[in-house]
Amino acid sequence: xxxxxxxxxxxxxxxxxxxxxxxxxxxxxxxxxxxxxxxxxxxxxxxxxxxxxxxxxxxxxxxxxxxxxxxxxxxxxxxxxxxxxxxxxxxxxxxxxxxxxxxxxxxxxxxxxxxxxxxxxxxxxxxxxxxxxxxxxxxxxxxxxxxxxxxxxxxxxxxxxxxxxxxxxxxxxxxxxxxxxxxxxxxxxxxxxxxxxxxxxxxxxxxxxxxxxxxxxxxxxxxxxxxxxxxxxxxxxxxxxxxxxxxxxxxxxxxxxxxxxxxxxxxxxxxxxxxxxxxxxxxxxxxxxxxxxxxxxxxxxxxxxxxxxxxxxxxxxxxxxxxxxxxxxxxxxxxxxxxxxxxxxxxxxxxxxxxxxxxxxxxxxxxxxxxxxxxxxxxxxxxxxxxxxxxxxxxxxxxxxxxxxxxxxxxxxxxxxxxxxxxxxxxxxxxxxxxxxxxxxxxxxxxxxxxxxxxxxxxxxxxxxxxxxxxxxxxxxxxxxxxxxxxxxxxxxxxxxxxxxxxxxxxxxxx
Amino acid sequence: xxxxxxxxxxxxxxxxxxxxxxxxxxxxxxxxxxxxxxxxxxxxxxxxxxxxxxxxxxxxxxxxxxxxxxxxxxxxxxxxxxxxxxxxxxxxxxxxxxxxxxxxxxxxxxxxxxxxxxxxxxxxxxxxxxxxxxxxxxxxxxxxxxxxxxxxxxxxxxxxxxxxxxxxxxxxxxxxxxxxxxxxxxxxxxxxxxxxxxxxxxxxxxxxxxxxxxxxxxxxxxxxxxxxxxxxxxxxxxxxxxxxxxxxxxxxxx
Numbered sequence: 001x002x003x004x005x006x007x008x009x010x011x012x013x014x015x016x017x018x019x020x021x022x023x024x025x026x027x028x029x030x031x032x033x034x035x036x037x038x039x040x041x042x043x044x045x046x047x048x049x050x051x052x053x054x055x056x057x058x059x060x061x062x063x064x065x066x067x068x069x070x071x072x073x074x075x076x077x078x079x080x081x082x083x084x085x086x087x088x089x090x091x092x093x094x095x096x097x098x099x100x101x102x103x104x105x106x107x108x109x110x111x112x113x114x115x116x117x118x119x120x121x122x123x124x125x126x127x128x129x130x131x132x133x134x135x136x137x138x139x140x141x142x143x144x145x146x147x148x149x150x151x152x153x154x155x156x157x158x159x160x161x162x163x164x165x166x167x168x169x170x171x172x173x174x175x176x177x178x179x180x181x182x183x184x185x186x187x188x189x190x191x192x193x194x195x196x197x198x199x200x201x202x203x204x205x206x207x208x209x210x211x212x213x214x215x216x217x218x219x220x221x222x223x224x225x226x227x228x229x230x231x232x233x234x235x236x237x238x239x240x241x242x243x244x245x246x247x248x249x250x251x252x253x254x255x256x257x258x259x260x261x262x263x264x265x266x267x268x269x270x271x272x273x274x275x276x277x278x279x280x281x282x283x284x285x286x287x288x289x290x291x292x293x294x295x296x297x298x299x300x301x302x303x304x305x306x307x308x309x310x311x312x313x314x315x316x317x318x319x320x321x322x323x324x325x326x327x328x329x330x331x332x333x334x335x336x337x338x339x340x341x342x343x344x345x346x347x348x349x350x351x352x353x354x355x356x357x358x359x360x361x362x363x364x365x366x367x368x369x370x371x372x373x374x375x376x377x378x379x380x381x382x383x384x385x386x387x388x389x390x391x392x393x394x395x396x397x398x399x400x401x402x403x404x405x406x407x408x409x410x411x412x413x414x415x416x417x418x419x420x421x422x423x424x425x426x427x428x429x430x431x432x433x434x435x436x437x438x439x440x441x442x443x444x445x446x447x448x449x450x451x452x453x454x455x456x457x458x459x460x461x462x463x464x465x466x467x468x469x470x471x472x473x474x475x476x477x478x479x480x481x482x483x484x485x486x487x488x489x490x491x492x493x494x495x496x497x498x499x500x501x502x503x504x505x506x507x508x509x510x511x
Numbered sequence: 512x513x514x515x516x517x518x519x520x521x522x523x524x525x526x527x528x529x530x531x532x533x534x535x536x537x538x539x540x541x542x543x544x545x546x547x548x549x550x551x552x553x554x555x556x557x558x559x560x561x562x563x564x565x566x567x568x569x570x571x572x573x574x575x576x577x578x579x580x581x582x583x584x585x586x587x588x589x590x591x592x593x594x595x596x597x598x599x600x601x602x603x604x605x606x607x608x609x610x611x612x613x614x615x616x617x618x619x620x621x622x623x624x625x626x627x628x629x630x631x632x633x634x635x636x637x638x639x640x641x642x643x644x645x646x647x648x649x650x651x652x653x654x655x656x657x658x659x660x661x662x663x664x665x666x667x668x669x670x671x672x673x674x675x676x677x678x679x680x681x682x683x684x685x686x687x688x689x690x691x692x693x694x695x696x697x698x699x700x701x702x703x704x705x706x707x708x709x710x711x712x713x714x715x716x717x718x719x720x721x722x723x724x725x726x727x728x729x730x731x732x733x734x735x736x737x738x739x740x741x742x743x744x745x746x747x748x749x750x751x752x753x754x755x756x757x758x759x760x761x762x763x764x765x
Contacts, residue, residue: 029606031603031607032603333595334589334591334592334594334595335591336591338591418595420598421591421595422591423640441605441606441628441631442602442606443602472629473633474602474605474628474629475627475628476636476638
């Protein structure tokens, strides 16, 4: 922009994501000054396995930090702090004396620990550690991935037990390297990332010894658990040498923070390939009886941790991509709106995209995708409409589960992510939720959250109230649907969901 | 029959030839089929290739129809694509200008608002996506009329209602404003559509320099146009935003 950004100071946020690493420099108003981004390789050694080369990732992180700082035309002296946000649960281990990873990082989507998770569930099942960790035993989480590495990398267990090996999610890896690596790098993680390992006790914010022994993981490999916003150390080299490294948050928690959902009952939903919705539940963890996860939202310095309920939808943006790439009904993702807008309703069709089972709140791995209600009348435009409605109904199911678990009624939903540019989807969402849907002015809420937390830690921003004042509404959609229409449509949707279940004969997951 | 341009007739014949029968043809096949010297055929094929209507297989050297032909019939930019591309830039414009941002395209006889970013204050605002604005009096409409010949025809031939005392309704005045718009690359509306409201807009072009829409800010006349002068930094911000969206369309489309 022509109005020169203030001359600083600034905060740099690093987003170590699933497909790329990015660095964004923000000014005091929370506006973006510069961005740099680099993708890394997705490694698929076997069906269901997904890995990243952690060395490549660290090199990319250094590059994008340098890139963003150069583009902004600033120097280390202008940057008050570095914040980190990262793809959650992706697990790696490295040698503390050489800094070499012992194996590729195992990415959150990787399902190699499915069988191990069932075995760890013993006679209790997937909820064996739910009371302590808030999570079901599932292959996403880091703990079983550590165990897999210890069991499958030759000699690793011995080296781990003798204290030569460090475990980390990507936050730990980036912070350790940033702060010096083999030359005094700090080995830490934050409460939000630790809450995704299946190894941390949510009530005590400490590694749970019983679970560690059940999973047979030596405590020596684990990082120290810190708050999400405090100075962990200083950058030891590179363009930001000497700048404090002052925040770490898992990506979805960072988006919650960036959306300034600081009060109990405030929720955000990020619409990307999949969708992740988190609701702030205040200073007490809320157990879920409706298929949601209990997780840590954030913790600022020595303040009390703030908890969140989380619900995820596996297939949202990827359903639109499927319509484009597999069905060829549209040429670009944005055209789904054009096609869907050419009709007034779904023509009676409902699309349940349970491509790899149903996630929250059902958790049915035996479900598969269904298009229900087809008649001669239905056109591809109706199907396009059903595609968008699927995302909206699935969000409604999660908000219903959140209301049941927390007892807090959703007053408004803050949204971000690529699909928020779809006006019809946002209006439909508001209609189905019967609540306002609000899009903030800075779409990069994930990086912004990391920047906010780092800025709070070094006093760049004084309080969460000041951050709230930075939040700007870019658009708001309000419900326009009659209650009886909504109720009828919801009933039809639930019937369609019913029909997707039990498709697979052999039950590969838990019931 | 009026005299036709021979090379265009030959080019059309080549396209028909490539469209029928065998998909890929060598230079001598084309020349023989149309009874042309190889050099002549080559010159025409190279021109067509340059325009994207014909492609040459790098391995065999044979020619086939190019992707540009497919785009010709279906080349309008989807407005939802336009919104998706403009999102970041329009957010930033709203934030830096402190005013509401609108993105408009020509639709029938007016400007269809396809994207709207709220003014960044805490006031209650209503999303105006889907609303129509007049072509002859708004900044968005003037930009579209100045750059898009179809919009120009609509605006000149349509009725130009006087919404306020400042609305320009005569054709000569209107054409004068469009000339000025083209000369400086932006347009303004100071209380010509709504009392108390002023707006500034600039054109968005796609990668072939076709005008596909207009982006602008709108706000209280006291803020946008203090002491009767449009704020130069607002004009610059709007033009920067339009350029950024245009760049995005050129870089990433298809």
